[in-house]
Amino acid sequence: MTEQTVQExxxxxxxxxxxxxxxxxxxxxxxxxxxxQRLPRLTGRPVTGLLVNGVAGIPTASVPQGFDxxxxxxxxxxxxxxxxRRLDIGxxxxxxxxxxxxRATLATFVPDxxxxxxxxxxxxxxxxxxxxxxxxSAPGTKVVLxxxxxxxxxxxxxxxxxxxxxxxxxxxxxxxxxxxxxxxHDLRLTGELPRALHDLVRYQGYLGHGRxxxxxxxxxxxxxxxTSAGGGSDGTPLCLAAAAAxxxxxHRHVVVTGPQMSEADxxxxxxxxxxxxxxxxxxxxxxxxIRRSAATISMAGYNTVTETMATDVPALxxxxxxxxxxxxxxxxxxxxxxAAEVLRVGVATPDAIGSWMAAAVGRRVDRSHLDLAGLSSVxxxxxxxxxYPATKEPHHALAV
Numbered sequence: 001m002t003e004q005t006v007q008e009x010x011x012x013x014x015x016x017x018x019x020x021x022x023x024x025x026x027x028x029x030x031x032x033x034x035x036x037q038r039l040p041r042l043t044g045r046p047v048t049g050l051l052v053n054g055v056a057g058i059p060t061a062s063v064p065q066g067f068d069x070x071x072x073x074x075x076x077x078x079x080x081x082x083x084x085r086r087l088d089i090g091x092x093x094x095x096x097x098x099x100x101x102x103r104a105t106l107a108t109f110v111p112d113x114x115x116x117x118x119x120x121x122x123x124x125x126x127x128x129x130x131x132x133x134x135x136x137s138a139p140g141t142k143v144v145l146x147x148x149x150x151x152x153x154x155x156x157x158x159x160x161x162x163x164x165x166x167x168x169x170x171x172x173x174x175x176x177x178x179x180x181x182x183x184x185h186d187l188r189l190t191g192e193l194p195r196a197l198h199d200l201v202r203y204q205g206y207l208g209h210g211r212x213x214x215x216x217x218x219x220x221x222x223x224x225x226x227t228s229a230g231g232g233s234d235g236t237p238l239c240l241a242a243a244a245a246x247x248x249x250x251h252r253h254v255v256v257t258g259p260q261m262s263e264a265d266x267x268x269x270x271x272x273x274x275x276x277x278x279x280x281x282x283x284x285x286x287x288x289x290i291r292r293s294a295a296t297i298s299m300a301g302y303n304t305v306t307e308t309m310a311t312d313v314p315a316l317x318x319x320x321x322x323x324x325x326x327x328x329x330x331x332x333x334x335x336x337x338x339a340a341e342v343l344r345v346g347v348a349t350p351d352a353i354g355s356w357m358a359a360a361v362g363r364r365v366d367r368s369h370l371d372l373a374g375l376s377s378v379x380x381x382x383x384x385x386x387x388y389p390a391t392k393e394p395h396h397a398l399a400v
Contacts, residue, residue, distance in 0.1 A: 149180020154191035208372030217285025232258020
């Protein structure tokens with residue numbers, strides 16, 4: 001790539017704070033692949049970009065050509081609060097360090113588009129100074145807040161919005177993209193989003209159809225049932241119950257525990273596994289594995305659910321209910337429209353899971369009523385935001 005081509009490329013930055021699981025990064029990575037594939041056709045310009053996140057060890061081969069990864073010092077969830085995952089310097093010092101890395105990245109890279117996943121100001125407000133500086137130094141940059149379709153119970157989310165005032169969000173962001181179908185769950189109606197921000201909302205659809213698949217991913221002998229626990233940090237109860245469940249006749253069972261499950265818990269799942277059950281820690285291609293399965297059991301994290309909804313594979317959702325009820329709300333919403341079935345954590349026993357598997361294999365589920373075209377609609381939205389010359393007028397200055 002020549003220097004001239006680099007200068008003409010659209011520059012995109014995706015930020016995700018990443019505290020538990022891999023969902024935020026995976027969502028942004030799927031979006032990066034979509035923009036890398038579709039924006040050149042829509043705008044006539046190549047695309048280059050950065051994925052800024054707190055997950056160490058992300059293989060660069062998993063991101064699209066022209067993109068790279070910036071890794072922040074990691075933080076982890078402790079109940080509803082955050083703390084350093086590895087560094088022993090205190091949370092304030094960690095977020096200050098993360099904020100300075102993001103500030104330097106944006107100032108040097110000067111993106112045309114910034115997409116912030118879920119937390120508008122990052123962890124403990126770490127993004128606010130960087131975004132305020134960007135508004136001043138590069139007023140033509142478009143900044144988007146990307147939200148999954150369910151945030152949490154309104155009472156819990158309202159406390160978050162008190163720490164992230166709507167006027168600050170309006171000053172820093174141009175649009176809010178919601179990655180869901182408003183006919184299934186509309187966060188403007190549930191009280192999850194302040195009314196002052198409703199006019200910024202653009203529903204894009206679930207990020208379902210068009211997810212990249214890895215041809216070299218795990219390809220078990222078919223037919224098989226799949227159980228997965230996302231990142232795995234809180235998936236041990238589900239994996240233990242599923243591994244011990246009776247496997248339908250003529251099928252195999254694959255249990256993916258997740259890269260963040262502890263080694264001790266992973267071994268306990270292996271010990272619990274019945275005959276014809278294979279336990280693996282992670283797979284490079286969850287979407288393809290789901291699509292080829294006879295039925296799936298999973299928690300109700302956004303990415304796993306949307307990858308499943310893009311197929312006609314029967315799905316049993318066993319949602320996490322603490323410290324957030326987001327997964328339960330998502331699972332129950334999809335159950336109401338006939339797209340999935342739900343089993344609460346307290347009754348997700350081996351026998352219950354085995355009974356569901358036996359009844360599910362051999363049937364298909366019609367999900368054509370869901371809006372699953374979010375990856376293509378986001379590309380069109382990004383093209384619309386970046387299609388015009390940058391304005392020379394700076395945004396309203398914001399003191400942060």
